[in-house]
Amino acid sequence: MKISRVVVVGSGTMGSGIAQVVAQSGYQVKMEDINDSLLSQAQQRIEKSLDKLVEKKKISAKEKEDTLSRIKPSTSLDVVKDADLIIEAVPEKPDLKAGIFEQVDKLAPSHAILASNTSSLPITAIAAVTKRPEQVVGMHFMNPVPVMKGVELIRGRVTSQETIDLAVEFVRSINKIPGVAQDYAGFISSRIFNAYLNEAAYTVMNGNTPKDVDDIMVNSINVPMGPCAAMDLVGIDTIVYILEILEDEFGPRFKAAPLLKQMMRAGHLGRKSGRGFYEY
Ligand SMILES: NC(=O)c1ccc[n+]([C@@H]2O[C@H](COP(=O)([O-])OP(=O)(O)OC[C@H]3O[C@@H](n4cnc5c(N)ncnc54)[C@H](O)[C@@H]3O)[C@@H](O)[C@H]2O)c1
Structure with missing residues (x-):
């Protein structure tokens, strides 16, 4: 399986940063949140962050425009229907995350990997609400996402090796450094x-x-x-x-x-x- 279409659920501090770095690496990204005003704030944050990179000559003005054009906002979870990877970044509330995973599991194609950016909740519990727990993984980005190099991947009790391998490859493809942690609350970093x-x-x-x-x-x-x-x-x-x-x-x-x-x-x-x- 090759990951090319990514959906980020939640466009707050972390979700917007994740959408930015993923789009910067050439992926098509759909960014989902509960209303248009939050999505436009997220787009503004991304634009500001990219402007800083242009000022510092780390990217060109064209790369900035290309990155922005690859990020499509949406208020409907239906966008996960053709995704290869879904990264959830909603607030750290177990019930909220469980509800999102239940819905995404129903809508996403059977090959898709479901990742959570949780900073502390055990992935095995999140995976248990889905019918594909072997395809659920923790993908813990650090704040601020465009700056921090490490991404902690969390292997739930039933996460498959194939899922971990795909997650490692994906994290490397967005120029970050993956590290794999066992699934106990807070993992290693938190x-x-x-x-x-x-x-x-x-x-x-x-x-x-x-x-x-x-x-x-x-x-x-x-x-x-x-x-x-x-x-x-x-x-x-x-x-x-x-x-x-x-x-x-x-x-x-x-x-x-x-x-x-x-x-x-x-x-x-x-x-x-x-x-x-x-x-x-
Ligand atoms: N802030 C950090 O330093 C940090 C670092 C690493 C990991 N995390 C983790 O990342 C996750 C997100 O944290 P954050 O700081 O970005 O939070 P945030 O509050 O900035 O953003 C959360 C976003 O999720 C949206 N949201 C809420 N319910 C939703 C729903 N049902 N569907 C779609 N979107 C919904 C909110 O509108 C908001 O835009 C948490 O699990 C947190 O623990 C945070």
């Missing part, structure tokens, strides 16, 4: 990263300032961005949701730091709300 972020929140709770925590981690451990700045970027609520899924799978060692829950109750969610560990 599990290790969120444990680290949670511990950083405890250091702030213990009386350190976010700036001191970040400066020490940047200058002494050589991380490119301090953990408090990283938490503000990802969103405090998102981190709490992921920690809850990890706690459910692995127990109390993943219990969210009380400070994170307090910040969430106050609406201090990070960059998106104007205040988190820092003010914006």
Whole structure:
């Protein structure tokens, strides 16, 4: 099987970035969301991101136009009817994702691979709502998608080797670096990263300032961005949701730091709300 037609379900932060990088590599992409206004916002984000690449002379103006022309927006899931690969990037809510996978499974051709961009939910559970669990795989892109090189592929308990091989080949074809992880909540990247972020929140709770925590981690451990700045970027609520899924799978060692829950109750969610560990 050769993947040539790709559908991205959900055109938010991640979905629009995924549609962009896939189209940049020459694939025809259909981008689906619940209304036209969200789709036009996604198209604007993609155009802005491509403009930056043109400014930096990483792509030509023609490549930008060609990429945009390969992305077709839609508000109907019917677009999956002739797709080879469907990448789901809707919010991290298990019931919502299950509903989408059930519908996509009914509509998509029998050869199509169904991928989820979930950051933490076990793929085996998502696959179980379909009649083709061996063709379901985790395809975890990182934020911001056009910049980050790695894509974590998650092998569900019944994902076939053929599906993994096709996913690896596809990720390489869009100039990203695949890595395969086993299917336990949070996989490799989210599990290790969120444990680290949670511990950083405890250091702030213990009386350190976010700036001191970040400066020490940047200058002494050589991380490119301090953990408090990283938490503000990802969103405090998102981190709490992921920690809850990890706690459910692995127990109390993943219990969210009380400070994170307090910040969430106050609406201090990070960059998106104007205040988190820092003010914006
Ligand atoms: N934001 C990150 O840093 C990040 C990183 C890696 C993975 N992820 C994962 O990617 C997924 C998407 O996250 P995001 O940050 O892009 O979220 P987002 O909220 O920015 O975008 C989600 C999009 O899905 C759309 N949507 C909701 N219900 C839908 C439906 N029924 N059909 C079609 N579209 C629907 C929304 O309208 C929205 O445009 C989540 O599973 C998240 O855990 C996020």
